[in-house]
Amino acid sequence: MSDARETSLESGLGLNPRWDAHGLITAVATDVASGEVLMVAHMNADALAATLATGEAHYWSRSRQELWHKGATSGSTQRVIEMRIDCDQDAVWMKVEPAGPACHTGERSCFYRVVGANGLVRDSGA
């Protein structure tokens, strides 16, 4: 990356996502009330645009290769209270109000296991 492009990305006030080779950025959703990280997923340009237009989190499903309006079928939508972007614009952080569990397993957060010295420990309360 050129220095000029890097400076613009880091200090500029233009939204210029740095899409990866698959056209994606990383998206982290936290619960605006608890601060808990709910999930980590990805967005393409369509998902980002749909999220900004509707105020509800949209992702790109890498497994299904389709736009994914979170909660469209389950009801567990995520209302976006605030979206932030990081220094090099390849990740966004959304503070959301979740209407239900973020995880397809039914857990509130996808991060329901703690990494311990001897493997994982299940702990749903973050």
Added chain:
Amino acid sequence: MSDARETSLESGLGLNPRWDAHGLITAVATDVASGEVLMVAHMNADALAATLATGEAHYWSRSRQELWHKGATSGSTQRVIEMRIDCDQDAVWMKVEPAGPACHTGERSCFYRVVGANGLVRDSGA
């Protein structure tokens, strides 16, 4: 992914990271005190092992293509208080005690800009 492998990944208590094509998983670091998302980066197997062994966050620098002990040169290390892994084991969430700014720009968090209707708004206080 086979159903058996998926079940083991999701409900098992073995640490079995699902490395991507580049041998990486996503790593999110939050401030254990404020809950603020500090940064999103990546880990390879060496970085994960070093993090678990030392209790300080290690990442894989994709730009430099080397193991990156966060804060080794800047002093801004991150002490890992808790590490969690997500349902499909391709992302970890670390709650850390940062010894200094997470961002190379000097900001406490890399997410110092809010995405607004008309571009980005600088706001260091998350």
